[in-house]
Amino acid sequence: MEIDPFIFRLSIFILSIFVGYYVVWSVTPSLHTPLMSVTNAISSVIIVGAIIASLAGTNLSVFNQSSIFGFLAIVLAAINIFGGFLVTQRMLAMYKKKKKDKK
Amino acid sequence: MISANLLAIFYLISGILFILALRGLSSPETSRQGNLFGIIGMAIAVTVTFLSIDNFSSGFFYVILFLLIGGSIGAFIAFKIPMTAMPELVAGFHSLVGLAAVFVAISAFISPEVFNLGTSGNIKLASLIEMSIGAAVGAITFSGSIIAFLKLRGLMSGSPITFPGQHILNLLILISIIILTYFLCLNQSSNFFWSLIAISFLVGFLLIIPIGGADMPVVISMLNSYSGWAAAGIGFTLENTALIITGALVGSSGAILSYIMCKGMNRSFFNVILGGFGGTDQTLSKTSKEQKPVKSGNADDAAFLMKNASSVIIVPGYGMAVAQAQHALREMVDSLKKNGVKVSYAIHPVAGRMPGHMNVLLAEANVPYDEVFELEEINNDFANCDVAYVIGANDVTNPVAKTDPQSPIYGMPVLDVEKSKSVLFVKRSLSPGYAGIDNDLFYRDNTLMLFADAKKMTEDIIKNL
Numbered sequence: 001m002e003i004d005p006f007i008f009r010l011s012i013f014i015l016s017i018f019v020g021y022y023v024v025w026s027v028t029p030s031l032h033t034p035l036m037s038v039t040n041a042i043s044s045v046i047i048v049g050a051i052i053a054s055l056a057g058t059n060l061s062v063f064n065q066s067s068i069f070g071f072l073a074i075v076l077a078a079i080n081i082f083g084g085f086l087v088t089q090r091m092l093a094m095y096k097k098k099k100k101d102k103k
Numbered sequence: 104m105i106s107a108n109l110l111a112i113f114y115l116i117s118g119i120l121f122i123l124a125l126r127g128l129s130s131p132e133t134s135r136q137g138n139l140f141g142i143i144g145m146a147i148a149v150t151v152t153f154l155s156i157d158n159f160s161s162g163f164f165y166v167i168l169f170l171l172i173g174g175s176i177g178a179f180i181a182f183k184i185p186m187t188a189m190p191e192l193v194a195g196f197h198s199l200v201g202l203a204a205v206f207v208a209i210s211a212f213i214s215p216e217v218f219n220l221g222t223s224g225n226i227k228l229a230s231l232i233e234m235s236i237g238a239a240v241g242a243i244t245f246s247g248s249i250i251a252f253l254k255l256r257g258l259m260s261g262s263p264i265t266f267p268g269q270h271i272l273n274l275l276i277l278i279s280i281i282i283l284t285y286f287l288c289l290n291q292s293s294n295f296f297w298s299l300i301a302i303s304f305l306v307g308f309l310l311i312i313p314i315g316g317a318d319m320p321v322v323i324s325m326l327n328s329y330s331g332w333a334a335a336g337i338g339f340t341l342e343n344t345a346l347i348i349t350g351a352l353v354g355s356s357g358a359i360l361s362y363i364m365c366k367g368m369n370r371s372f373f374n375v376i377l378g379g380f381g382g383t384d385q386t387l388s389k390t391s392k393e394q395k396p397v398k399s400g401n402a403d404d405a406a407f408l409m410k411n412a413s414s415v416i417i418v419p420g421y422g423m424a425v426a427q428a429q430h431a432l433r434e435m436v437d438s439l440k441k442n443g444v445k446v447s448y449a450i451h452p453v454a455g456r457m458p459g460h461m462n463v464l465l466a467e468a469n470v471p472y473d474e475v476f477e478l479e480e481i482n483n484d485f486a487n488c489d490v491a492y493v494i495g496a497n498d499v500t501n502p503v504a505k506t507d508p509q510s511p512i513y514g515m516p517v518l519d520v521e522k523s524k525s526v527l528f529v530k531r532s533l534s535p536g537y538a539g540i541d542n543d544l545f546y547r548d549n550t551l552m553l554f555a556d557a558k559k560m561t562e563d564i565i566k567n568l
Contacts, residue, residue, distance in 0.1 A: 005342070006229060006339075009338075009339060009342065009344070009347055012344060012347050012348060012351075013335060013338075013339070013347050013348075013350075013351050014351075016118070016347065016348045016350075016351030016352055017351045017354065017355045019122055019351075019352065020122075020125070020351055020352040020353075020354070020355035020356055021355045021359065023122060023125045023126050023352070024125060024352075024355060024356040024359045024360075025359060026126070026129045027125065027128045027129055028128070028129060028130060028131070029363075029450075029452065029458070029459060029462075029477050030131070030450075030459060030462035030466075030472055030475060030477075031128045031131065031134060031459060031462070032360060032363075032457075032458035032459030032462070033189055033193075033457060033458060033460060033462065033463045034128060034134065034138075034459070034463075035125070035128050035356065035360070035458075035459070036193050036323065036324070036327050036357075036360070036457065036458065036459075037189075037193055037196070038124055038125070038128070038137075038138060038141055039125070039327060039331065039353040039356050039357070040193065040196045040197065040200065040327070040330070040353075041141060041145070042121045042124065042141055042144070042145065042349050042352070042353065043200050043330050043331055043334045043349055043350065043353040044145075044199075044200055044203065045117065045121075045144075045145060045148050045334070045345050045346055045349050046200065046203050046204055046207060046334050046337055046346060047148075047149060047170075047203075048114075048148055048149065048152040048341075048343060048345065048346065049207040049211075049218075049337055049340075049341045049343065050203060050206070050207055050210075051149070051152050051153070051156075051166055052152065052156075052217060052218060052341070053206075053207055053210035053211065053214075053217065053218075054162060054165070054166055054210075055156055055162045055163065055166065055217075056210065056214045056217040062161055062162040062165060063165075064214075065213050065214075066209075066210045066213040066214035066217070067162065067210070067214075069206040069207070069209045069210040070206070070207070070210045071165060071166075071169050072206050073202075073203040073206035073207050073210070074166060074169040074170055074173060075169050075172055075173040075176075076173065076199040076200075076202055076203040076206070077173065077199070077200075077203045078169070078170045078171075078172070078173025078174045078176075078177060079173045079174075079176045079177040079180070079196075079199055080177060080196050080199050080200055080203070081145055081173075081174070081177065082173070082174040082175075082176075082177030082178045082181065083176075083177030083178065083180045083181045083192075083196060084177070084181075084196060085138060085141060085142050085145070085181075086177070086178055086181035086182065087180075087181040087184065087189075087192065088138050088141075089135070089138055090181060090182070091186070091189075091463055091466070092131070092134045092135050092138060093135070094186075094463070094466040094467050094469075095131040095134070095466045095472050096466070096469065096471055096472070097131075097471055097472065097473055098471035098473055098474065
């Protein structure tokens with residue numbers, strides 16, 4: 001008897017939920033806003049689906065009904081990836097410790 | 104072109120790098136490195152996807168083009184956005200993830216053969232269900248986030264919009280989504296697919312309009328979670344490990360944040376989602392109110408009190424963000440420190456409009472993060488503190504939450520501000536806060552009300568120090 005590949009994906013999914021659960025509980029509350037912006041950026045890995053979808057066309061017709069949605073999704077996901085990571089970077093750069101030399 | 108197995112391994116690596124990105128956020132020192140891991144993970148995922156494509160059509164050029172267009176827009180926004188606008192930015196970003204998920208699902212529905220999901224009109228049943236879930240959740244995320252964005256941006260009233268039969272309507276729509284999915288699986292007609300998406304857009308809209316402004320921390324976290332589940336749904340459809348792992352991570356992250364926010368208000372998740380909180384049940388507390396004496400003071404009094412204190416605790420809230428008072432506040436603290444006063448900051452979990460909102464604003468104003476404390480860490484210190492300076496917070500300091508079981512906020516964890524020797528409460532008027540109830544703190548003997556705009560008052564205090 002063979003196991004359906006779906007079951008493997010489901011296992012990955014459920015284990016990842018547990019990993020996420022423990023990792024996120026250890027995030028310090030003061031970094032909850034960067035947490036949201038970085039999760040935003042990484043969930044835009046959906047761009048891999050968009051890239052595959054956008055190359056559905058042939059050389060003759062790059063833009064067909066299906067690939068147009070792919071291209072649109074690429075733009076949206078790219079905004080998120082660049083915007084998400086950069087704004088996180090900007091926020092994290094502001095978190096500073098007390099300066100030792102200051103009284 | 105690389106083999107499918109190698110591709111899967113690379114996707115696994117990006118998944119792991121994303122886990123490390125979140126792990127890095129456990130402390131500010133490791134967080135920047137974590138963000139770098141996230142960027143590398145994303146770069147790997149995108150690169151190997153390019154490598155997996157065997158026929159490079161001219162479409163490839165457009166992929167790069169659109170990637171650069173989106174990337175420049177994103178980078179532009181990221182550099183230009185002021186920190187006070189962070190809640191609406193995050194809501195806006197969520198809507199994009201949701202819409203991208205919908206678009207990918209549509210594309211997969213139109214040309215399933217591109218993704219190896221069967222042929223049009225004859226899509227594998229499991230893929231069809233996964234696709235529907237991805238599209239529906241994505242659509243809900245999109246329209247819900249748009250409403251949240253409009254409310255946070257102030258383009259739409261932050262007060263809850265309710266109408267009779269609202270919950271029944273939502274329930275009926277949810278049932279119709281399930282029925283539509285069933286029929287879609289039965290005959291694969293595109294009409295059902297389009298209706299499913301349209302109705303899901305409607306759900307997101309209806310779900311968020313009854314929720315008021317101060318409940319936004321829960322809403323944003325919830326939409327964060329939804330965007331993750333939408334990505335995971337698409338990940339199952341496309342059989343892509345990176346997407347499944349990421350979707351699960353983001354989904355559980357958002358769920359945990361929602362839980363923390365609900366706990367910070369002592370309300371159940373459903374109570375928040377059903378909405379309509381605040382503004383409706385004032386009758387409860389009206390009785391105990393009426394003409395109680397209030398002591399009010401000016402900047403001079405406040406400066407005098409704080410200058411002669413040995414320790415001061417600052418309690419910031421949403422009002423500080425609205426007045427953009429964080430920089431003035433830090434200047435005030437600097438001059439207090441020069442006078443030898445010990446100053447720390449106390450942050451309530453639901454202060455502001457999103458999780459961690461106050462921390463980001465204080466960080467922006469160069470407040471060192473080791474002077475900023477969470478509720479549990481600092482609550483006992485109020486008893487030994489000379490002055491509590493409440494700026495823009497209200498309900499989260501209300502002692503009624505501890506004493507009056509009749510109050511709608513009874514049981515909510517609050518900052519024990521009233522225990523400090525004196526309380527300086529910066530507020531424009533005596534009007535009640537979001538919960539629609541009177542703050543008992545205003546009438547305490549040790550409270551001095553400072554009626555003014557948060558920023559202006561803080562600046563005036565600096566002059567008098």
